[in-house]
Amino acid sequence: MTNDTGETRTARALALQARGASNRQIADALGVTVSTASALLASGHRAKSRGGTGTPCERGKYGIGTAALETAIMDLWDEGKSYGQIAELLNIRRETAEKIVAYMREGATDLASGEAATARSSAALLDALRRAHPERCSA
Incomplete structure (x- = not known):
């Protein structure tokens, strides 16, 4: 899911975490539960560890779907x-x-x-x- 600027919730969660926000603060900012915020962060970190940017559209071994x-x-x-x-x-x-x-x-x-x-x-x-x-x- 993307916002008006095309940014995914995962990317927004990662950006908030990089600024020092807690999982609760990220959840509140995105309008999701804390467990969803945690899942978004985990997903983004997995994608980054595979060489992507952390956003779902960049997942995949070669940075492309x-x-x-x-x-x-x-x-x-x-x-x-x-x-x-x-x-x-x-x-x-x-x-x-x-x-x-x-x-x-x-x-x-x-x-x-x-x-x-x-x-x-x-x-x-x-x-x-x-x-x-x-x-x-x-x-």
């Missing part, structure tokens, strides 16, 4: 860029670009094959999961 990263990679792939070029342009590992392109292309192929093919591949996947990990599947 997963969907945005996938879109950026696939746009560059569609432009004819190599895995190495994609990795360099987006400052990610080459292996990450390879994996995302592979599963995005596989998903596109499944969808292009039609509903019946998608249902068959989903059923095959579920059967394999049931055989390999019966403890994870309900009866």
